[in-house]
Amino acid sequence: MVKIGNIELGEFPLLLAPMEDVSDPPFRQVCKENGADMMYTEFVSSEGLIRDAWKSKQKLDIFPYERPIGIQLFGSDVETMAECTRIAAAVNPDLIDINYGCPVKKVACKGAGAGLLQDIPRMVEMTKAVVDATDLPVTVKTRLGWNEETKNIEEVAERLQDVGIQALTIHGRTRAQLYKGEADWTLIAKIKNNPRIKIPIFGNGDIDSPEKALEYRNKYGVDGHMIGRAAIGYPWIFNEIKHFFATGEHLPPPTIRQRVEATKNHLKFSIEWKNERQGVLEMRRHYANYFRGLPHFKDYRMRLVQSLEPDELFSILDEVLAEFDGYFLEKIPKKVEYAGID
Structure with a gap:
């Protein structure tokens, strides 16, 4: 222990x-x-x-x-x-x-x-x-x-x-x-x-x-x-x-549904913790990482980072699920470049 x-x-x-x-x-x-x-x-x-x-x-x-x-x-x-x-x-x-x-x-x-x-x-x-x-x-x-x-x-x-x-x-x-x-x-x-x-x-x-x-x-x-x-x-x-x-075995990779739900939960608590505007703004850095490797995600990402309305953001995430549900992503996404402070 x-x-x-x-x-x-x-x-x-x-x-x-x-x-x-x-x-x-x-x-x-x-x-x-x-x-x-x-x-x-x-x-x-x-x-x-x-x-x-x-x-x-x-x-x-x-x-x-x-x-x-x-x-x-x-x-x-x-x-x-x-x-x-x-x-x-x-x-x-x-x-x-x-x-x-x-x-x-x-x-x-x-x-x-x-x-x-x-x-x-x-x-x-x-x-x-x-x-x-x-x-x-x-x-x-x-x-x-x-x-x-x-x-x-x-x-x-x-x-x-x-x-x-x-x-x-x-x-x-x-x-x-x-x-x-x-x-x-x-x-x-x-x-x-x-x-x-x-x-x-x-x-x-x-x-x-x-x-x-x-x-x-x-x-x-x-x-x-x-x-x-x-x-x-x-x-x-x-x-x-x-x-x-x-x-010694791998878990199945997270599905698109699991990725969408995690993103929604992250966004929801971000808004609750700070406030609606700040929570929405600070969430913008995360969308690309949750869906890294998903083809043609750029248009969705642009919409997600441009919107200031929580209801619209949740709706866009529902669209992502509807279009990509069942799509298989790599088990581990490409390494995220992080130049911040740790």
Whole structure:
């Protein structure tokens, strides 16, 4: 049984990665319904939270069905991170996660996210301040290092464990790689096999099929997988992996009807969570992903992204079902390109 503090996650948990502009409550809902064992909020700016910024505060919204769920924080100032930890803990998440992995220039080059990989003493100081600021379990998500010449994840793992983190997720790329090339899991396995490391180690990067999930579980010995891009438009991947682990067989791919229903549910909750206009606008980024690979979908997509009326949107989705019901799509869609923040 994998545990983070007192949180029991099963024998081999599948975690939904925190992704900026993607993993909001509506998206998390469809992933939870399809087998995600633990999820995280989009990352929350400590500076924004201290300033009481509306966008940062809204990212603290969590719902009972999501549990267990962690709030992910990022920042460059130690005292500010400690203070925003206390603010985040007040909404009663199951844990606090610190982002030391974001490679985006506007974050990493300002001393936050993956930028802390260039200043390990400051990373350790910040982590200890967060741990001391809450009774909740604190976890970390990071990368192998800043670049190929500075892969310092072994030192990072040991020192962060020493100051009290209770789990570590490692993305198998350096900051310099961004999301390019293949993730290197060999160092992740080395951390897991380090006799000093007692906390759960989760691997992240390129898990996009049940076969790869099983291969990487067996080959690298991690405690669980964190899945990001492969879940965008395809939340079924979590249950597909679990079924493959248990039986060695594939679940049937989601039908067009299942894709339409998932899209409708996503849209419905997006509207309920925010408001009609904002919910409709924020859903626009998801339509192409839910129906990736469907021939001649472009015209439907254009109509979906142009409409502001929920009733019209649901009607268009009904049209998609009527035209394509019974059409077979590939089991796993083409990889979604995600250049956001995780």
